[in-house]
Amino acid sequence: MSHRYPIRLSRKIFLILFSLGLIVSLTGYVVIKRNRVHHLTIAAGSKQGESYIFSQAMAQVVAKYNPKIQIEVLETKGSEENIQLLEDQKVQLATAQADIPALPSARIVSKLFPDMFQLVVQANSGIQQVSDLKGKRIGLPPEGGGQYLSFLFVAKHYRLEETDFFAFAVSEKETDEAFRNNQVDAVFRVRPPGNQSILDLVQNRGGRLVPIDQAEAMKIKQPTLDAGFIPKGAYQGSPAIPATDLPTVAVPRILLAHQKVDDNLIQEITSILYERRQDLAAVMPEASYISPPSVLVGTILPIHPGAQAYYDREKPSFLQENAEWLGLLLSIALLIGSWVWQLKSQLDKKQKNQGDNYNQEILALMKQIECCQDLGSLETIRHQLFSKFESVVNALDYDQITPESFQSFTFTWEAAIAALRDRRSTLMATPTPIPKSTQAQ
Structure with a gap:
């Protein structure tokens, strides 16, 4: 009989210690989870581009209003590389042109701002329309970027093959330098109106904007494209550059997330994008164009559940809708x-x-x-x-x-x-x- 009491006592002590350990572990887990800092990386294109500038602004504003979310901005060659990095889970976020096919793991978070196909040519090049590029030297963004693919799409529409022109596909800085030195006859970019690099080419380097018409016809093959125009005076008010509203092709720039990124993180980022848009616009005016992806046509990519949760926050419930x-x-x-x-x-x-x-x-x-x-x-x-x-x-x-x-x-x-x-x-x-x-x- 005397041996039972120590055994019983040891069992009670074990149960008490086990219970205390379980409580401490659960408490620690909750505390760690609440105070955990989430580190994300966004693939954002070249440093000269608006996507990179926007991504930096977004990272700063998100960190300001939620310090537990830290976003690192990664410079890349462009949309195609961004999408591949996202698919390979080397980044969690990415910006991309909507006309560049995304891969299965990508989910749309938001429509950011409209990009425009812009063609700047030398004043004495004799180029008046896209078809005149045949036999010319063209400064293009690096291969593997969305802009490069967009140009090939436009060229093909106008029945230009890759062998019909000389592609000078290097960085934006190198392309601008080549344009200043008359080493290229034209420069093609997919940028919002007012882009600083294009502004320098048309104001200081004798560049001239050429219209890219037939956008509605291109939309037949690529539904994410739309007809747009570069507004009169977008690059200079007097004399106006361009002199009239210049027809071109518009394509939305979108924010993507990998499907495995936590829904709550994406919901919080989406919330900051929309509710702190004024802070973003102070750094980059194009942020005022941010809009839900539901208005984006021509893409079959689903919306990220976290972003959808934000968009549905004020949506009436089934009971309210059918009261x-x-x-x-x-x-x-x-x-x-x-x-x-x-x-x-x-x-x-x-x-x-x-x-x-x-x-x-x-x-x-x-x-x-x-x-x-x-x-x-x-x-x-x-x-x-x-x-x-x-x-x-x-x-x-x-x-x-x-x-x-x-x-x-x-x-x-x-x-x-x-x-x-x-x-x-x-x-x-x-x-x-x-x-x-x-x-x-």
Whole structure:
């Protein structure tokens, strides 16, 4: 007996220590989770581009309003590389042109701002339209970027093959330098109107903007494209550059996230994008164009669940949307329920009354048993009792009485059977009286 107490004590100590350890572990997990800093990387294109500038602004504003989310901005060659980095999970966020096919893991977070296809040519190049680029030297962004692919798409539309021109695909800085030194005849960019690099080319380097028309025709093959224009005076007010609204092709710049990025993180980032848009616009005016991806046509990419949760925050619930119909259905259901209840009450009352009638009939037979003076009459009453029991069983099968009424009946019926037995015993024990005429003899 003396050995049991230490064993029991050790078990209690183990359970107490285990419980305390579990509590401490859960508390620590919650504290760590709440205070964890999330580090994300966004693939943002070249440092001279608006995507990179926007990404830096976004990283600063997000860190300002939620220090637990730190975003590192990664310089890349452009949209195509950004999308591949996202697919390979080397980054968690990416900017891209909407006309560059995304890979399966990409999810849309937001539409950022419109980009424009812009073609700047040397003043003495003789280039008046895209088809005049044949045989010319063209400064293009590096291969692997969305801008490079966009130019090839435009060239193909105008029946230009890659062998019809000389592509000078280097960095934006190198391309601008080549344009200044007359080493290229034209420069193609996909940038918002007012882009600083293009502004320098047209204001200080004798560059001239050339229209890129037929946007609606290009939209047939690439639905994410749209007809747009570079506004008159976008690069200079007097004299106006361009001199008139210049037709071109517009394509949205979008923000993507990998599908595995935590929904709550993306919801928080989306919230800051929209609710702190003024802070973003102070750094980059194009941020004022930020809009939900639901207005973006031509892409089959789904919206990231975290972003969708933000967009649905004020969306009425199913109950709110269908309140009138649900109210009508509820009223009809209550009305039908009331009718059913009334019918059931009437049926229950009828069943109870029927059960009461059967009990009254048994009680009447019990009175006859008490008054019965011969075994023959008593046998008749016995037959009546069993006949009545059979009738009540049939009534129960056909739901003419309730189970409760049947139980009440069986109690009364068994009492009548008991009374019948007692009366039979009494009558059988009582001598039969001899008639007086028989005694006289």
